[in-house]
Amino acid sequence: MTSASPPGHLDEEHELDHEFLTELAFLERARKALSWMLDHARMRVATGEQIAGDRYTSETLGRYLKSYAKELAEEPDSPLYFGRLQFGTDEDAGEHLGQNYYIGRRRINEEHGEPLVIDWRAPVSSIFYRASARNPLGVAARRRFGWTTRHPVELTGFEDERLDRGEELGTTSELLTREIERPRVGPMRDIVATIQPDQDELVRTDLDRSLCVQGGPGTGKTAVGLHRAAYLLYAHRLQLKRTGVLVVGPNPAFLHYISAVLPALGEVDVQQRTLEEVIGRQSIRAQDSPEAALVKHDARMAQVLHRALTGLISTPTEPIALPDGSYRLRIPLNVLIREVETVRREDMPYGVGRERLRARIVALLQRQLEYRAEMPGHRWLEKTGRARPVVAVLDQAWPKIRPEELLTNLFSDKAMLARAADGILTDQEQQALLWRRPPRSFKSAAWSTADAVLLDEIAGLIDHPEGFGHLVVDEAQDLSAMQCRALARRSRHGSLTVLGDLAQGTTAWAAADWHEQMAHLGKPDAPVTALTTGFRVPAVVLAFANKLLPELHVTAPATRSVRADGELTVRHEQDLRAATVDRVRAALDQPGSIAVITTDARVGELTEALQQADIAVDTAEQDDEHRVTVLPATLAKGLEFDHVVVVEPDEVVRAEPRGLHRLYVVLTRAVSRLDVLHAGPLPEALAR
C-alpha cells in the first residue's frame, strides 16, 4: 500500500516525494483550467445576447450561463477532484488502456484539450467506485486524495490501492475513515468521494427502474437517494428537465438538513418537499381522533371514495331538445341513457368522463345538422357544448363536483357514507368518519392532515395530477397506504427511489412489508435491496440501540457499523436539568454539533436550563445558528449530530404508541458520542 503526504511546509519542498510534487503540479493545472472555464463562462454571460438568435433563447441561455458561472465561482470551496484511476496495460483495460483519469464533482477541461477531470457520474467513473482486487476491471491502481477541510482547500496526501497486486482497503481506507469520523457541522454533505460499491449500484440504476432500499440507521439511504437524483439528471438531463425530479422528506427540518447536497453536486432544479407540501391543497385546521386517522389512512378508503364519486353518476331523466334556428335538435331519453352507460364503462377519470359525455352529446347533435347538409363549424360545437339543455343533462347525470364538496357530503351524511362504504368499512369505522358537527358548507370545513390526503385522492379520481419523471421518497416506512397512493399518482409515468427502515416506523400505519408498500406506491415489482453497512453510528452506540430490535417486531437485516470509535455513557441522575447542562458543557469542549433529544413535553424545560447556564441553543424552528439544539424526539428522524444527549428515554417510549420505534430513531442519531440520562427507570430492553 502506498500513501503519501507532505512532511512539512512548502519550504521543505525538497522532502516531498516525487509523486506528490507531480500531483501538486496537476492540481495547479486543474486550477488554471477551472479559472479559464470561469472566465469563459462570464464572458459568455456578457455576450449571451449575441450568441443566441431570438430573445427567448438568449434569455434562457443567459440564465443558464449565469448559474453555470455562479456554480464555477463557488467551486474553490470544495476539492477539484477526489480520486484517480490508473488503468493497466493489459487487455482488461479495453478502451482505457494505459490511461489515467482524475475523478471529481464536475468535469474540468482545458481550453483546447481533453478533460482534466471527469464528472463522477460519467460511465468510466463507476469503475472508480466498483473496481476491487478480485475484479479490478482493468485498473492497475486507484488513488484517493486527502484535502484540508478549511478554505482554501489544499492537498494533504493520497492513498493508493494497487488492485493489480491484490491490494484493497475497502472500508479500512484511512481517507474514508477520516471522512466518516469527521465532526459534523452544518447541513448534510455529499459522499461522492467515498461512495461504496453497493451504494454505487443503487445510485446508477437506470431511470426506467424503480427501487426500494431498506437500510438500518446511518447506512446511507438518504445519501444514496440524493446521489441517484444527481446521477439521473446527468444521464437523462433533457428528459428530466421536462418532467422534473422531486425529493419527498418527512418534515421541513429534515429537508433543510439535506438541502445543500444536490446544489453542491451542481443540481439546483430538484424540488425538495414534504408530502403535505406536495399535496398542498388545504391549510390544516383539524385534528383527527386516532380511530378516524387510522380509517382515513387505510387503503380501503380509496374504494370508498371511488364509490362515492361514481355514485354521483345517475340515469338521465329528460331528453334533450335544442332549438337551432327554425329547427329543434333532439336526443331521445333512451339514447342519452345509453350514452351515459357507455362513458361510465370506459372507466376514465370522473372529470374527463363528464367532458367525454358532453362531446358525445354534441356529436349526436352535430350529426343531425349534417343530415340537413349543414356543416357546423368550431364555434357552433363550442356553443352547443355550453347550451343550457346540454349542461342540464350533464349536471343531472354527471354533476361537476369539487373534492371538498364530496368529502364534506360524505362525512356529514350518514346514509351517503353507508352507501359508499357498504361491505368495505365496518359500522364502527363509518362512525369514526362522520362529523359530529358538520360545517354549514364545504367552504367552512376544517380539514385534518388525513383529510388532505383524501381530498388529493378524490382530485386524482376527477383528473390525473401532473407527475414527475423521478421521485425520491425518504422515510417511506412511515407513509400510509393513502399517502403512498398520492405519490403513486405523481409517478405514474416516472420511476421511484424509495428509502426507509421498517425498524424506524413511528406512525400508526407504518409499513410492515416493503413489497406491500411498493404496491401502494404503484410499483409492485420493484426490487427491494438492503444496505447493511452503518457509516454514522459507532459500533458501541449501535449495539446499545439494537437491544431494542427484538421488541420492534420487524424483519430487517441487521446493520454492521464500520466505526470502531465513539463513546456511550448511560447515567442515572436525580436532577436531569443539571445533568443535561453538565453533559452539554462537556460536549462543547469537543468539535461538532450537539443535540439534546427528549419528549416534546420536556423540550421547554431543558432549553430553559441550558439558557440559564448561558449556553446558546437552537430549537427545531430556528436552527443553524448555534452548536447546541434541543430537539423533540418526534423531529429527530433523518438527522445526525456529533454528540447526542438523550434525556429520559422511558418517557420517549411512553409518549406514543410506537414509542419504542421512536426511541430507536433517537438513539441512532449520534455520530460520535451518546449520553443517555435517566431519573426514572430505563426501558426494560435497554436495562438488560
Ligand SMILES: Nc1ncnc2c1ncn2[C@@H]1O[C@H](COP(=O)(O)OP(=O)(O)OP(=O)(O)O)[C@@H](O)[C@H]1O
Ligand atoms: N459511502 C459513504 N461515505 C462516507 N460517508 C457516508 C457514506 N454513506 C453514508 N455516509 C454518511 O453516513 C451518514 C448517514 O447517512 P444517511 O443519513 O444517508 O443514512 P440513512 O440510512 O438515511 O440514515 P437514517 O435511516 O438514520 O436516516 C451521513 O453522514 C452520510 O454522509
